[in-house]
Amino acid sequence: MRVIGHPDDIFPMVLTSATQKLFGCLADEDVTGESPYKLLKKDDIIQDIKTRAAVSDFSPVKQTVLDYPEDEILLVFDRDFTYDQCFYLALTPEAKKRILNPPEPETPEVLENEVNKTPEPRKWIPQGSEQEVEKESVKETREKLCFKCSIVRRKFGAPVCFSDRNAADAKDAFLECPSYEDSRFSIKQMQRDCGIQAVPKLWSSSAQTQWKVLNNNSTQYMPREQSDEERESILKSKSLKNFLNSVTPRVLHALQQTEIMNVFIDDWKALGAGNDDSDFFGQVSEGLMLFRALSDQTHTKNKKISCVNWHPTIYGIIAVALTEKKKEQLNESTKVDVRPSLIIFYSFSDTSGPQLLLECPDDIFAFEFCPSDPNIVVGGCINGQVVLWDISAHVTHLQGTQAGGKKSSINPDTFDLDDNKEKKTPIVCYCAVSSIESGLKAPITDVQWLPPTFEVTRTGLAVENKSNLSIQVVTCSPEGSIMFWDVRATKLSRHSASGKKQKADQKSQMAPFSVPDTFKHLDQTWKPLFRIDTSGEYAPLKFSLEHYTCYENNTGVTTEGNENDDSSEVIPDYSQLRVPSAKTLKTLEDVNTKLYVGTEDGEIVYADWKLLKDDSGRLNSEKPLHCSSIHHWIVNTVQRSPFFKDIILTVGAWDFAIWREGVMGGPIIQSPSSEQVYTVGCWSLSRPAVFFLGKEDGSIEVWNLLAKTGAPVQVYAHVTKAKITCIKPWTASTSKQHFLAVTDDLAVVHVFRIPKTFYVPSRSEYLNVRKYFELEEDRLKDLLRRKELWAKEKKEIEELKKKLEPEMPKTTLEEEEEKDIKDYKDFLMLEESVLKDLGLWQDTSKKE
Amino acid sequence: MAEVEETLKRIQGQKGVQGIIIVNSEGIPIKTTLDNASTMQYAGLLHQLVMKARSTVRDIDPQNDLTFMRVRSKKNEIMIAPDKDYFLIVIQNPSD
Numbered sequence: 032m033r034v035i036g037h038p039d040d041i042f043p044m045v046l047t048s049a050t051q052k053l054f055g056c057l058a059d060e061d062v063t064g065e066s067p068y069k070l071l072k073k074d075d076i077i078q079d080i081k082t083r084a085a086v087s088d089f090s091p092v093k094q095t096v097l098d099y100p101e102d103e104i105l106l107v108f109d110r111d112f113t114y115d116q117c118f119y120l121a122l123t124p125e126a127k128k129r130i131l132n133p134p135e136p137e138t139p140e141v142l143e144n145e146v147n148k149t150p151e152p153r154k155w156i157p158q159g160s161e162q163e164v165e166k167e168s169v170k171e172t173r174e175k176l177c178f179k180c181s182i183v184r185r186k187f188g189a190p191v192c193f194s195d196r197n198a199a200d201a202k203d204a205f206l207e208c209p210s211y212e213d214s215r216f217s218i219k220q221m222q223r224d225c226g227i228q229a230v231p232k233l234w235s236s237s238a239q240t241q242w243k244v245l246n247n248n249s250t251q252y253m254p255r256e257q258s259d260e261e262r263e264s265i266l267k268s269k270s271l272k273n274f275l276n277s278v279t280p281r282v283l284h285a286l287q288q289t290e291i292m293n294v295f296i297d298d299w300k301a302l303g304a305g306n307d308d309s310d311f312f313g314q315v316s317e318g319l320m321l322f323r324a325l326s327d328q329t330h331t332k333n334k335k336i337s338c339v340n341w342h343p344t345i346y347g348i349i350a351v352a353l354t355e356k357k358k359e360q361l362n363e364s365t366k367v368d369v370r371p372s373l374i375i376f377y378s379f380s381d382t383s384g385p386q387l388l389l390e391c392p393d394d395i396f397a398f399e400f401c402p403s404d405p406n407i408v409v410g411g412c413i414n415g416q417v418v419l420w421d422i423s424a425h426v427t428h429l430q431g432t433q434a435g436g437k438k439s440s441i442n443p444d445t446f447d448l449d450d451n452k453e454k455k456t457p458i459v460c461y462c463a464v465s466s467i468e469s470g471l472k473a474p475i476t477d478v479q480w481l482p483p484t485f486e487v488t489r490t491g492l493a494v495e496n497k498s499n500l501s502i503q504v505v506t507c508s509p510e511g512s513i514m515f516w517d518v519r520a521t522k523l524s525r526h527s528a529s530g531k532k533q534k535a536d537q538k539s540q541m542a543p544f545s546v547p548d549t550f551k552h553l554d555q556t557w558k559p560l561f562r563i564d565t566s567g568e569y570a571p572l573k574f575s576l577e578h579y580t581c582y583e584n585n586t587g588v589t590t591e592g593n594e595n596d597d598s599s600e601v602i603p604d605y606s607q608l609r610v611p612s613a614k615t616l617k618t619l620e621d622v623n624t625k626l627y628v629g630t631e632d633g634e635i636v637y638a639d640w641k642l643l644k645d646d647s648g649r650l651n652s653e654k655p656l657h658c659s660s661i662h663h664w665i666v667n668t669v670q671r672s673p674f675f676k677d678i679i680l681t682v683g684a685w686d687f688a689i690w691r692e693g694v695m696g697g698p699i700i701q702s703p704s705s706e707q708v709y710t711v712g713c714w715s716l717s718r719p720a721v722f723f724l725g726k727e728d729g730s731i732e733v734w735n736l737l738a739k740t741g742a743p744v745q746v747y748a749h750v751t752k753a754k755i756t757c758i759k760p761w762t763a764s765t766s767k768q769h770f771l772a773v774t775d776d777l778a779v780v781h782v783f784r785i786p787k788t789f790y791v792p793s794r795s796e797y798l799n800v801r802k803y804f805e806l807e808e809d810r811l812k813d814l815l816r817r818k819e820l821w822a823k824e825k826k827e828i829e830e831l832k833k834k835l836e837p838e839m840p841k842t843t844l845e846e847e848e849e850k851d852i853k854d855y856k857d858f859l860m861l862e863e864s865v866l867k868d869l870g871l872w873q874d875t876s877k878k879e
Numbered sequence: 880m881a882e883v884e885e886t887l888k889r890i891q892g893q894k895g896v897q898g899i900i901i902v903n904s905e906g907i908p909i910k911t912t913l914d915n916a917s918t919m920q921y922a923g924l925l926h927q928l929v930m931k932a933r934s935t936v937r938d939i940d941p942q943n944d945l946t947f948m949r950v951r952s953k954k955n956e957i958m959i960a961p962d963k964d965y966f967l968i969v970i971q972n973p974s975d
Contacts, residue, residue: 254919254922254923255905255906255907256907256908256919257907257908257909262909262910265903265909266880266883266909266910267880270964270965271883271901271909271964271965272882272883274962274963274964274965274967275882275883275886275901275967276886277962278960278962278966278967279886279889279890281946281947281960282890282958282960282967282969283889283890283893285947285949285958285969286890286893286894286895286896286958286969286971287893289895289956289971289973290893290894290895290971290973293973295951
């Protein structure tokens with residue numbers, strides 16, 4: 032291959048044959064293709080140059096040869112004329128070496144079991160570190176000096192005594208070589224190696240700040256108000272007007288929207304609520320389920336129940352008053368066959384027999400539990416006495432019956448002893464009875480406690496009740512009087528109370544339970560506070576007064592009242608209560624002091640119990656405000672609705688009526704006459720439109736004013752075997768059970784569970800009933816108005832008729848006679864004149 | 880003054896309206912048809928509510944503003960119409 036250029040250290044040249052011969056490098060003889068190299072001595076070349084000067088072949092490289100460091104110069108026979116000449120000269124030793132020892136092309140070795148040679152330790156190439164090592168190493172600079180010392184031979188083995196000596200005491204005892212600062216050099220150490228370890232430093236510290244930030248503990252604020260002038264000015268301002276103008280359309284729009292449609296109503300739910308409303312379906316599938324039938328053979332033989340009451344607080348306790356069946360006993364106060372009249376307490380859970388017996392001086396027609404203290408019971412007797420019982424001693428016994436027989440197992444010691452006692456029902460004697468002098472000849476037919484919110488003074492004024500207890504009782508009797516009694520001690524009774532013995536000693540047949548002396552101050556001397564005399568005009572049988580709820584709390588007394596409610600064990604001490612003087616109490620103006628009274632003759636009387644001074648200065652009861660004779664026989668029920676304060680239900684013998692207080696014209700609703708005699712009625716406690724009526728044949732009618740007004744919604748026929756004497760509903764709030772206690776003539780108490788249809792109120796029933804009553808009231812008013820109108824019209828028509836007729840002077844008999852005589856005279860004259868005309872006149876008077 | 884009365888009468892004449900209160904921007908009632916205690920209560924509480932609602936609306940979109948607010952409860956409905964300086968509160972009892 033031909034190379035155009037040649038490297039710098041190769042000099043192609045031509046050697047003549049003479050030169051070749053001289054140097055022994057004949058082409059193809061001395062140097063061949065196989066061994067093209069020839070080393071020529073430098074001196075020889077210089078010799079040649081000197082000899083032949085310019086003719087020498089080596090003259091162009093003369094200088095180079097002279098400078099050539101080594102002795103031998105390479106001459107290469109270039110057979111292939113790679114550098115264009117047949118010989119070339121290597122000008123430098125490196126080139127010589129390179130040519131002589133061409134780097135061998137790397138021939139790939141056969142990689143057959145190439146064994147990696149373990150790396151052999153390479154030769155240590157010092158970098159200069161051994162000098163440092165040498166510097167640091169410690170070497171002996173001189174030979175070690177050796178000292179040998181020994182003690183004198185004679186002192187060997189001699190006893191030695193050691194003692195301490197302070198080195199500083201003796202001079203030259205020690206030798207020291209203190210270090211000193213050599214002034215020869217003061218090299219400042221610029222760099223020193225040192226090791227550093229970082230250690231976290233921990234320390235604890237605390238700080239306390241002073242509480243300088245004020246914090247609000249409590250704030251009292253009052254709403255900001257504006258003064259009247261500001262308000263006036265704002266009201267007049269234009270901006271307000273603009274505001275109202277802009278805002279009013281929106282507001283009206285929104286108001287109309289809500290009015291038109293209630294977007295939040297759940298239609299499905301609303302539909303579903305109708306399921307409970309039996310009115311919709313018109314049929315009741317469930318009947319009255321008999322829960323209990325309570326009676327006690329030993330006590331109730333031949334007796335009937337006159338009054339039934341549920342215990343207001345204890346669940347499942349009913350009290351019934353038993354009276355003799357025969358009517359003749361009304362007037363007799365002593366009987367040969369004396370069986371004590373009783374009020375019996377039954378309990379749901381203990382059906383073995385009555386739980387408690389209250390002994391009465393005589394048959395009780397009506398009794399009631401005190402609303403503020405359920406341990407006090409007041410009753411009205413057949414002989415006109417008012418009786419009080421205190422059953423607080425037996426309350427635990429009554430309550431114990433709730434848990435069944437558990438209480439008895441608690442005290443096992445006394446179990447055997449109590450065994451006999453438990454079988455015998457405890458009997459409580461009455462603790463106070465009204466005095467016989469003030470007793471009436473007629474039985475007391477209705478007894479009610481005044482609510483604890485107000486009390487009544489001697490003149491009938493309603494005043495506030497500081498003690499928040501029910502302390503007054505109202506009774507009525509058909510003799511014609513309504514009486515108010517006060518349970519507290521008056522000044523008179525205090526004297527006589529001290530001399531009375533306890534009644535318990537006298538009665539030996541009773542169990543030795545002492546009579547609680549709660550009302551000892553009243554015993555035998557109890558007189559009514561005042562009485563309303565109807566002066567025989569009407570005979571009240573039942574009455575109803577409005578329960579006044581006071582919204583203003585008397586200061587300081589309400590807590591006491593609340594405590595009484597919470598812990599019924601705190602029994603107020605009635606003997607300590609005194610009738611306060613009327614002046615100290617605040618008169619309550621808004622108490623409704625009017626009563627609705629149902630009488631024996633079927634009249635409903637609406638009267639005020641306040642006594643007024645009449646002309647002679649004596650306090651007298653007012654004339655009744657209104658009286659209407661609606662029912663045809665005795666009125667057996669007058670009851671206010673538990674939902675509406677001014678709606679009263681009155682039940683007569685063959686019909687019932689609903690009155691609204693204040694509407695004097697008559698009952699707002701009057702039922703059609705029924706075929707059966709109604710004996711008793713009562714409102715339902717949970718539904719405003721429902722009430723129950725009991726009949727003579729032992730059936731119960733359920734009326735729902737919203738469903739049907741002309742007939743009962745449901746008739747439960749023959750629930751009892753005899754005439755129903757009393758119905759009382761009850762709601763056990765804890766267990767959500769609704770009961771109806773029905774008592775009959777055979778002295779059996781049936782407790783029914785009211786079916787759900789009759790105790791779950793329908794949707795907005797209260798509102799509907801109220802609307803209904805208002806409608807009825809309007810109808811009644813309308814009717815009355817129309818009646819008046821008709822009456823007036825009738826009168827007018829009559830008068831008009833009279834005016835239209837010709838004036839006929841009313842002639843008396845004499846006048847008529849005179850008239851006749853006159854007529855006769857006229858006739859005679861006429862006759863005379865006619866006969867004269869005819870010439871036939873016979874003057875009788877002339878002839879004579 | 881008379882116009883104010885007339886407007887209020889119009890609103891009051893709607894069915895079910897229980898009360899109307901006009902409140903200024905600070906929450907102080909100017910005119911009311913309810914008793915003082917209820918007015919104070921409504922004014923104080925609703926003022927805060929309206930402020931909160933208005934700031935909510937404006938936070939979401941600053942161009943937006945509260946025009947009307949209705950609070951429907953079980954027993955009644957309270958409607959508040961806010962404005963720059965005053966607001967009008969109407970309490971209505973829907974008929975059913």
